Amino acid sequence: MNGPSRSRITMHVDMDSFYSSVEVRERPELRGLPVVVGSDPKGGKGRGVVSTCSYEARKFGIHSAMPISRAYRLCPEAVYLPVNMQLYKETSDRIMKVLRMFADRFQQVSVDEAYLDVGDSIEDYLSATLLARKIKNEVMRRQGLSCSVGVAPNKVIAKIASDMNKPDGLTVVRPEEVRSFLHPLSVSRIPGIGKKTEPLLKEIGIETVGQLAGADVQFLISRFGRYGIVMNQLANGIDLREVKEREEVKSISTEDTFDEDISNPAIIEKVLRELAVKVHTDLEKKRFRFRTVSIRVRFEDFRTYTRARTLHAATNDRESIAKVAIELMEEFMGCGRFRLLGVGVSKLDRIDERQTFLTDF
Known part of the structure; x- marks a missing residue:
């Protein structure tokens, strides 16, 4: 097995049940109760989904992205709250300022998680562990919220480690521990191997990370293309x-900008739609949502609006x-x-990046 190629020390900091934890911080009377943040359940008839939930709610089987109607059936007595993105974003900004220090x-990489490279100033894992504890304490002191931290030789191992002992966890994986840490885990622990890819791997007898690590790369390529290499x-x-x-x-x-000026409404609409497709493709690539749509218009006499x-x-x-x-x-x-038409979007909001490496099949 080839080990990690970098000697630097990487941390992945992941806030614990972020939205619901922020809500509980704002409303201490909710502490210890099952709290679900998401769409209005409407007495079990709501059509939205769960954004996140407290660990108390998870004991009832509720989880993120679950239909809110199912969450209500599992735990009708839970406290259901709407998403307050402004509050979460402001809290996130303050947390990220702490982490940057x-x-x-x-x-x-999202509103509630970040990677830290501490390799310039920290050379050993004992010092890194002490630093991780300091980070956790500082986030709690300043924002009243717990986070889980993974400390490892690189990003993927750090991310997996941060999820191992939630909530309020700290998991350290030294270079010599990589094999023993990763190999017993389910392949679903690898970022990007989700509910579509995992069954395909199981079909070919691969259920653990160790089995995936030892699989024939050419065989993986024949089944998954270039992602077979990445997964391995x-x-x-x-x-x-x-x-x-x-x-x-x-x-x-x-x-x-057109070779010949245009005025035909059908052509103009066609151009705008084509420009919208290009903007949308870039949005998806960079993983953003938008709130504002704009157009730029230049007439044949160069008047621009x-x-x-x-x-x-x-x-x-x-x-x-x-x-x-078009409107x-x-x-x-x-x-x-x-002579010119343009389309743009702004007031961008980055989409939560839970899958940071692979695109699920």
Whole structure:
């Protein structure tokens, strides 16, 4: 087996049941009760889903992404609360500022989790363990919330480790412990191997990480394509990704300048829809939702205008981009010929990245 290729020490910090924990912090009388954050259950007839729930609620079998109607059937006496994203985002921002103080390199990957590379200042795992405890204590002291931390040679092992002893956990995996830590685990512990891929692996007799680590790579490629290589590497504790700060993306847009000016409404709509597809593709690649849609219009005499509309809630729906762009364009129809049209989105919100490496099959 090839071990992890980096000597740096990586931490993965994951807040415990973040939304519901924030709600309990704000309402101490809820402590110890099953709390479910998500859509209105409407007495068991609601059509939304659970965003997250407290550990007390999980004892009833409730979990994230479960239909809210099923959650209500499992535990009608639970406290059901709506999502308060503004509160969670503000709390997240404060937590991330705390985490940044302890990192040589920092990467936030969702509202409630981040990677820290501490390899410049910390050289051994005893010091890293002490630092992880300090981080946990500081988050609790400043925000009144617990988090779980994984300490390991790279990102994938750290992420798996942070999930091992929740809530309020601390799991340390030294380089010489990688095999004994990973191999007994179910393959579903590897980020990206989900409810679709796991059964396919079981069909070929692979249920544990150790079995996946020892599988013939060419056979995996024949069944899963290039992801067969990636899965095998992760199972062997190999992850070359660095902890890397993400560039802040404020907007995504594209535009088209025409060889000949256009004015035909059907052609204009076709162009706007094509631009919407390009913007949506970029959105999905960068894993964002948007709230504002904008258009840019340049007439044949170079007069240039922009218009925008903000939606009630964030979405990543492609048709919404096209629909709003076409509606915004109505103001300019019949006013002349166009040499350029553009479509963009802004007020972006990053989609929670629970699967950081593979795209599930």
